[in-house]
Amino acid sequence: MKSYDEIVAHTQKIADINGAMAVLSWDKETYLPAEGAALRARQMATLSAIGHQKMTDENYFNGIMSLLQDQALNEEQQINLIRLKRDIEQQTKFSTDFVEKMSLAVSEGYHAWAEARHKSDYTIYEQKLDRLIQLKKEAAEILGYENHPYNALIDQYEYGMTVDILDNVFNQVKNDLVPIIQNLVVQEQPDTSFLEAYFNEDKQWKFGLDVLRDIGYNFQAGRQDKSAHPFSISMGSAADVRVTTRVDEHNYAYMLWSTIHEGGHALYEQGLPTEEYGMPLGQAASLSIHESQSRLWENHVGRSLQFWQYYLPKLKMVFPREFQNIDVNTFYRAINKIAPNLIRTEADELHYHLHVLIRYEIEKAIVTDEIKTKDIPTVWNELYKKYLNIDVSRDADGVLQDVHWAFGSIGYFPTYSLGSFYAAQFYHQAKRDIDSLDEKIAKGEFKPLLQWLRTNVHIHGRRYQSEELCQKITGEPLNLSYFINYIERKFLSL
Amino acid sequence: MKSYDEIVAHTQKIADINGAMAVLSWDKETYLPAEGAALRARQMATLSAIGHQKMTDENYFNGIMSLLQDQALNEEQQINLIRLKRDIEQQTKFSTDFVEKMSLAVSEGYHAWAEARHKSDYTIYEQKLDRLIQLKKEAAEILGYENHPYNALIDQYEYGMTVDILDNVFNQVKNDLVPIIQNLVVQEQPDTSFLEAYFNEDKQWKFGLDVLRDIGYNFQAGRQDKSAHPFSISMGSAADVRVTTRVDEHNYAYMLWSTIHEGGHALYEQGLPTEEYGMPLGQAASLSIHESQSRLWENHVGRSLQFWQYYLPKLKMVFPREFQNIDVNTFYRAINKIAPNLIRTEADELHYHLHVLIRYEIEKAIVTDEIKTKDIPTVWNELYKKYLNIDVSRDADGVLQDVHWAFGSIGYFPTYSLGSFYAAQFYHQAKRDIDSLDEKIAKGEFKPLLQWLRTNVHIHGRRYQSEELCQKITGEPLNLSYFINYIERKFLSL
Numbered sequence: 001m002k003s004y005d006e007i008v009a010h011t012q013k014i015a016d017i018n019g020a021m022a023v024l025s026w027d028k029e030t031y032l033p034a035e036g037a038a039l040r041a042r043q044m045a046t047l048s049a050i051g052h053q054k055m056t057d058e059n060y061f062n063g064i065m066s067l068l069q070d071q072a073l074n075e076e077q078q079i080n081l082i083r084l085k086r087d088i089e090q091q092t093k094f095s096t097d098f099v100e101k102m103s104l105a106v107s108e109g110y111h112a113w114a115e116a117r118h119k120s121d122y123t124i125y126e127q128k129l130d131r132l133i134q135l136k137k138e139a140a141e142i143l144g145y146e147n148h149p150y151n152a153l154i155d156q157y158e159y160g161m162t163v164d165i166l167d168n169v170f171n172q173v174k175n176d177l178v179p180i181i182q183n184l185v186v187q188e189q190p191d192t193s194f195l196e197a198y199f200n201e202d203k204q205w206k207f208g209l210d211v212l213r214d215i216g217y218n219f220q221a222g223r224q225d226k227s228a229h230p231f232s233i234s235m236g237s238a239a240d241v242r243v244t245t246r247v248d249e250h251n252y253a254y255m256l257w258s259t260i261h262e263g264g265h266a267l268y269e270q271g272l273p274t275e276e277y278g279m280p281l282g283q284a285a286s287l288s289i290h291e292s293q294s295r296l297w298e299n300h301v302g303r304s305l306q307f308w309q310y311y312l313p314k315l316k317m318v319f320p321r322e323f324q325n326i327d328v329n330t331f332y333r334a335i336n337k338i339a340p341n342l343i344r345t346e347a348d349e350l351h352y353h354l355h356v357l358i359r360y361e362i363e364k365a366i367v368t369d370e371i372k373t374k375d376i377p378t379v380w381n382e383l384y385k386k387y388l389n390i391d392v393s394r395d396a397d398g399v400l401q402d403v404h405w406a407f408g409s410i411g412y413f414p415t416y417s418l419g420s421f422y423a424a425q426f427y428h429q430a431k432r433d434i435d436s437l438d439e440k441i442a443k444g445e446f447k448p449l450l451q452w453l454r455t456n457v458h459i460h461g462r463r464y465q466s467e468e469l470c471q472k473i474t475g476e477p478l479n480l481s482y483f484i485n486y487i488e489r490k491f492l493s494l
Numbered sequence: 495m496k497s498y499d500e501i502v503a504h505t506q507k508i509a510d511i512n513g514a515m516a517v518l519s520w521d522k523e524t525y526l527p528a529e530g531a532a533l534r535a536r537q538m539a540t541l542s543a544i545g546h547q548k549m550t551d552e553n554y555f556n557g558i559m560s561l562l563q564d565q566a567l568n569e570e571q572q573i574n575l576i577r578l579k580r581d582i583e584q585q586t587k588f589s590t591d592f593v594e595k596m597s598l599a600v601s602e603g604y605h606a607w608a609e610a611r612h613k614s615d616y617t618i619y620e621q622k623l624d625r626l627i628q629l630k631k632e633a634a635e636i637l638g639y640e641n642h643p644y645n646a647l648i649d650q651y652e653y654g655m656t657v658d659i660l661d662n663v664f665n666q667v668k669n670d671l672v673p674i675i676q677n678l679v680v681q682e683q684p685d686t687s688f689l690e691a692y693f694n695e696d697k698q699w700k701f702g703l704d705v706l707r708d709i710g711y712n713f714q715a716g717r718q719d720k721s722a723h724p725f726s727i728s729m730g731s732a733a734d735v736r737v738t739t740r741v742d743e744h745n746y747a748y749m750l751w752s753t754i755h756e757g758g759h760a761l762y763e764q765g766l767p768t769e770e771y772g773m774p775l776g777q778a779a780s781l782s783i784h785e786s787q788s789r790l791w792e793n794h795v796g797r798s799l800q801f802w803q804y805y806l807p808k809l810k811m812v813f814p815r816e817f818q819n820i821d822v823n824t825f826y827r828a829i830n831k832i833a834p835n836l837i838r839t840e841a842d843e844l845h846y847h848l849h850v851l852i853r854y855e856i857e858k859a860i861v862t863d864e865i866k867t868k869d870i871p872t873v874w875n876e877l878y879k880k881y882l883n884i885d886v887s888r889d890a891d892g893v894l895q896d897v898h899w900a901f902g903s904i905g906y907f908p909t910y911s912l913g914s915f916y917a918a919q920f921y922h923q924a925k926r927d928i929d930s931l932d933e934k935i936a937k938g939e940f941k942p943l944l945q946w947l948r949t950n951v952h953i954h955g956r957r958y959q960s961e962e963l964c965q966k967i968t969g970e971p972l973n974l975s976y977f978i979n980y981i982e983r984k985f986l987s988l
Contacts, residue, residue: 046507220528
């Protein structure tokens, strides 16, 4: 492979394979019949191996390296090749032997975790988790790092992110956010019982589709289906980006905000440049920037007073009896209720980051042996008492609640919080750039915001790392003050 | 690749890729968003090329050849390797240059056909069709044949089938079937208007699912969805075999029998041995045997008096008003109405074979230049007058109705009729082997029939060619008398 075009053609074939895997994965979560699970697993393993083989093809890497020395490349071509070079290096750093050991540890870890969670018995999982932690420490050494082994692990999920930046972020969570939350939870809580009436599934579903369409999701290049856990997935380009949701007929809050959240992810993917199909400039910047898009739509838009000034009258037409006596302020207060709970995925907009903080502190400490594997539950429970002031009665609702570590994902959790914090900073900038954004949202005009996100975030693909993109959009790196200010304004006025 | 196990492993990887393509294909026909079409086309082309590459890998072929000389193989292993050897030879006979020419001709042919059909103007298509015909003649020479070039083409769809056998079959269609039909169509026709009332889509759908479940379709290893044209598709093993249908609220007949037809195909795939995953013994025997399964369930079971003795009371519970005055004999006569029409896919159980006969006569003649491409419409229309006694007013309803030739499929049509004729012969045997089969069906007991098909047809995979299988099951090769006797008994008693 000697020309840029040949590199593109090869890269796009890899994208075809990854896109096919995305379809198989989407089908697995939506429509796959029960007995098809093992067949699907082998189909995906085979495609994954073929993709890996193409990605680590020596001719491909050598072609990229020699093109990178070529001065005739334009800026976009250079960026694409630099990003590809790193992607390939990440995939080739580990020996086949190591990859197989990790794969086995993940498989055993996952099964042990599932059983341990089911029986709420950490001891079933402890040994397998320890094996995974030892391998991740080994991985950090193979990958290489400066200062802290955790840097190597975060870097895999969030290129360029470091313990230094995260320590700074989570210190502010501790110093500024924790007191705000402690102040909020002792105040009188709004009544939320009206959100737990009976809400017909089909009506909820239709309303969710309307909201998705309104915020700009293109149903000609996507669709919504049902799955056990909501997700969004791109089949490889903006031409086919799908979302799923789950409807709970006894909890109105469940479906709509997860729909908006996944819609935010999908709007990002639908805004990526199709002319860069398969190339880094056609891909999302990072996990945290992805999460910034979902959180921005879910929280800054979907949980705002303006949004419900527009939608509550519409919602009342769908569920007249259920919401007849509810005014928009009552509704707004109810959907922004703050209360500590044990489960991260059920946390409110503020407590969520305390869940992540706890995981961040534990992850950092386990890769340096400051916490031993057998002691994780004890530390976990202590931290939940310290930060959320709640007791963990059983490990199933504590250390065993997340699958991430069992999948060998250590260093992933911080990207969730980073996403929220970037969202606050971006949204602050959007309000400065877009004339009367609040008023527009109160009128159901979402196009200016989507257009702003398209121009400032989506269109760039992977041109910038997260922090570079943040600098470019807002003129400064990640600054938690925007998030703190946002929640102070929002929650102290409630 | 030196061991049988290595050959199996490689073959199963090819099956994984083909299965992934089946999922992509299923999704394309059911849920793919409109803008995703081009992306999907490239994903499928990439997977297809990878599959072809693995199939034509020299080490693979050489491994098979050297193993075939090994006396230590058991019978199953030998059959698998002999079939694989032929499959590979079929894929490697054509040069890359020829494959590309054919691929281009198909692409251009398809687009010309679509436009020609839309405008009902054969001249738009003529030149492209002629190119396809010339290439198919070239293909016949490359493949090699005895006696007739059409033999080489049929052989690709129906291994072992020849013009000699087909001439014999279609001569009986002309000599025996045509007079029967001519006699039937002049008789008084039953009233079918009650089948064209309004039938709620959801109720039709649910009834269809019930029938599928009753005849033995396993919904744990499959599912039914909606698509523009009904089809059944295996994702590579009995673990995941899906069907689709289309519901017409103003034509009760449309949905149910296409559901049973596709269900028959799916029951075959669900009955293939999973321990032979990816190998020939785990695959369906041939197109005609596949069609025998769908036709057997659709016509011999689904259009029988016994079937409706069981189901009409159930159908009346779903559509009480629509069927209240209809007794089982009236219903039975209506669903078996015989009338000529122009469109093959809308033909009744008898006329269908006249549509195929016409295509067969034309196909045989075009590959030997007895009919020139420009004269096909004239011949087509003459044959419709001759055999069906109807006039073709526009080519869209005549020679342009089928996509097959535009796809380069010449020699495919006969497998449809062969399927029906095998079905009649198999069903005759099943009635001899199964005690009181009619009575069982009248009680909704389908298990004995399905078990008989499992044991006699499904379980063998590709162990036998169509004619060998027919011989094994019925003690003689294809014999049209069974079909003729069946229709005489059925239609003369109506």
